[in-house]
Amino acid sequence: MSEQLRDRGRELAAALAADGVVGLTIAWADNNGIPRSRTVPVSALPQVAVAGVGVTHLFAVFDTNDAIAYGSPGMQNASGDVRLVPQLDRITRLAGQPALAWAPGKQVTADGGPWAFDQRSVLERVVEALAADGTTALVGYEMEFGVFEQATDPEDTELLAAHSGPAYSPHALLPIDGFIASVMRDAEANGLRLGQVHAEYGPAQVELSLAATDPLTAADQQLLARQTILAAAEAHGLRVSFAPLPTLNGAGNGWHVHTSLWRGGENLLAGGPEGPRGTAGAGYVAGLLRDLPALAALTAPSLGSLARQRPGFFAGAFSGFWGVENREAPLRYVPGSALLGEDHANVELKVSDASANPYLALAALLTAGAAGIEENLVPPAPTAEDPGTWKKKQRAAAGVERLPGTQAEQEEALVGNPRIAGVLGDDLLAAFLAVRRADAAWAAEKDTEEVLAAWRWRY
Template sequence: MTAHRVKGLTWELTEAGVVGVTISWADNNGIPRSRTVPVAALPQVAETGVGVTTLFAVFDSSDVITFAHEGLATPSGDVRLLPVLDGIVRLAGQPALAWAPGKIVTADGDPWPYDQRGVLARQVESLAAEGLTALVGYELEFAVYRDDPDHPDELVPALSGPAYSPHALVPIDGFVKDVLHDFAANGLELGQLHAEYGPAQVELSLAASDPLTAADRQLLARQTLRAAASRHGLRLSFAPLPALTAAGNGWHVHTSLWREGRNLLAGAAGSPGPEGAAYIAGLLRDLPAVAAVTAPSIGSLARLRPGYFAGAFAFWGVENREAPLRFVPGSALLGADHANVELKTSDASANPYLALAVLLAAGAAGVAEGLALPPAVQSDPGTWTADERGAQDIYGLPATPAEQEAALTGNPRIARVLGDDLLGAFLAVRRSDAAAAEGRPVDEILAGLRWRY
């Protein structure tokens, strides 16, 4: 954006009553971080950014700074946070503020290897070099509780069912109204919103867009939801599992891969096309390493239970909601280009930029290598014996932090997407989380993560 356009944007925001601009990014735990600057400073900030510590790359999920990663082993160092002005939005629910996604560069303005948004931007460029583009849509599940300052640890559901019923949403009617209004005003196109299966649980879907926009909008959706909830005395948990007695919250990712305007997943008779099948095969091959990024937290591991539609075993299926890779075919009603594949092993503790980068890299590698896709599984392997699963080469996804790390470090394709520096920081954060969880009751760990995302 030119300097003249930035000045014009600043004037427009000022005239609209905006006094500050919040620049947001997500850390290696999926937790949004931000800086807010006066709106009058926007032209300067757009050029030189805001100073932030390098150590945000090694914050763990509890805000403990780990110095275990050699590249960021001291408190010294500063980088610059730049607003991505093409994504700036005046917040309908916080009208004195505008919001923009952020990218981080070195003090000299060069690419910073720990900048997660830059990782996804490079992966999008890599797809383009192969003549490919992608569309990405999110489904966000979250729990809605009454906010009681006198009893902050008591979970009082703001809705209680029946599941998927319009009756369930009546107690939070004002919140729902504000969400529908604010999403539209903030440029977030909603597919639908409903009461989900679990007590207190709501789900909404965001329309598909290019990968960078999808990741930006996922962060903007969180900001929009929290502001609406606050106005109605509600508190939202985006955590993968708010408590052992709660329903798990998946932030499912729907992707489709395109070449020259053609959806490669749109095949005949409800099957993916040849290159679409190779895309799914690439995802399936790298799923353990991908899941270590898309569902990386202790809470993620607690959520990934067989029989909970969370995707605990590595397989794919056509419209099989127990499959971590659920192929959604096109139809005569929706059109062939509706075809996409849903990753269910994904949640709010994933950095959205890294999650999409490794997912797209895995799928694109499958296309480049022409991988063969095994037969779809249309039942729940969690009900099979271990021998039955073994006969079809179906295995459990990583179930411990150590297994996650082994899957990630043992997969050069996925490790290469992150790069040595960022991978080192990411693993240091995961180890810090694991060490903090050692010997603690699971419900205590989940309570500590409940409001983090």
């Protein structure tokens, strides 16, 4: 096997070098959703394909500010190393950075064995478990982000919107037409299938949607899309923020996840205006709804996420309800239709953003939905209204509650849900919670705007 990998590495190295590529960037996402990487010369690819490149094990406990949260099991000190191995079948030459190629990485132990803290492996296990049950999944992302002018003074913290609207208007994109064209061209060249690109609701905001694909590819492509967008912004003298909430006065950036489950070529979520038609689709919705407070601790885990989850902002601020095409619902069912076909049906999770590790988020989401199917859960009737406009007594009577609003409340929800916590395993869960606590401790004496500003460009 090693010699086969080495031979494949030689082939890829020769092909990349012939195209003028000098380096391969191997990327992964940490427990804050922040991409990390190593870049190696393409000439080293034969060796790297087999043995990877060394990285510190402590990346598992880097917090959002790059401080190290020592103390969780296996993370007590700086002694330790793991190997970051590129996924050769995902190597992509970067259209916006033509001297570089890109690949997602998988972290393994020094002897090549499984490493408990590798997030990509968590999603691999969930996908394999679904496949053993004859089930596959499709996942698509909607990625919102802010586009801003580069400040001439590095000390200037004022945000200058690169477009000022109107919302959803073609006029809004005229000032950043070159940037948008580069994103679309580069995305296609990088193998990303785009659904659409448009000016979003907030000033300076843009949304890009990625076509649905298998979960591992979707998570990989979400990271690749970030690199593609950032390179285009740099080329056009712009700056992009993927942060859940770049500023309190702006619109939040949700990275909504659309999912569907399939068996034997049948979409289990197929249905119409009343919701999924079959018991499996209903169970999937019910499973997500049941585990939503714990799930949100992984899909929207940062302090910026919590600040974004405001009623009236299409952010999914409440748990306990779902809706058919209801954009205030945390779970929005998108039905099939005569025009689009029944197979178009899917469920959109609103409580999701760039601070989530995409592999962990999708693993937990699919686990929750699959458990709902297995247990034949039944969801409540869909809600068409916005519970944010209801009085507290009305919400309480309907079982609608605010999602956990602090780091401590999120941790309680996650730890108290063995099904979702168990997706990570004890070691990775401890590391994940360590960085969440470190972030909360750092922010304890700071106001929200200061925290948001510090993390504006981190993702």
